[in-house]
Amino acid sequence: AAAGWHSDETWREETPLGSVLYGRSVPEYGGDTVFADMERVYDDLSDDVQENLDGLYAVHDHISHRRRMRAIGKSEEQIDAWRREFPEVRHPIVRTHPVTGRKSLFVNGGFTDRVDGMDADESKELLASLYALVAKPQYQCRFRWQTRSVAFWDNRSVQHYGVPDFGDQERLMERVTIGGDRPA
Known part of the structure; x- marks a missing residue:
């Protein structure tokens, strides 16, 4: 299960429209996937907060992949090549479907x-x-x-989280990611 809440591949310039996940082998207990409706989250924000967020951009990056590359012994040259292929991208904090x-x-x-542009x-x-x-x-x-x-x-309006509560049971999933567009 993937750790933490996320939308798939937001580190890409064009983010996926959606994803399809198939449970090839699932644990007897645990390993659920939880989905969150980010349109409802936005709708429930106060008008002031919505107004403050509209127009702001965030930088998305796949830092965790580079950490994994280092952990399995990839060279810094290989990591740098990957980073050149997939540099940081900016997406609006509030996107319109x-x-x-x-x-x-x-x-x-x-x-x-x-x-982007905000004090750390x-x-x-x-x-x-x-x-x-x-x-x-x-x-x-x-x-x-x-x-x-x-x-x-x-993926344009939903986040998900694979719950890692299944111990050493097997959880084998197959995913298809559907190409999308640049968030606006």
């Missing part, structure tokens, strides 16, 4: 590094307050996996 026109909060603890401490504080919203149960839906279950979600 290209189909529905609804706004949603578009930052996540997995790949959002900082608020202020950025960290703002992002922490936004990340905390996704953990509220009123925005969540929990999916209990069974063998051969299929889940599909819209």
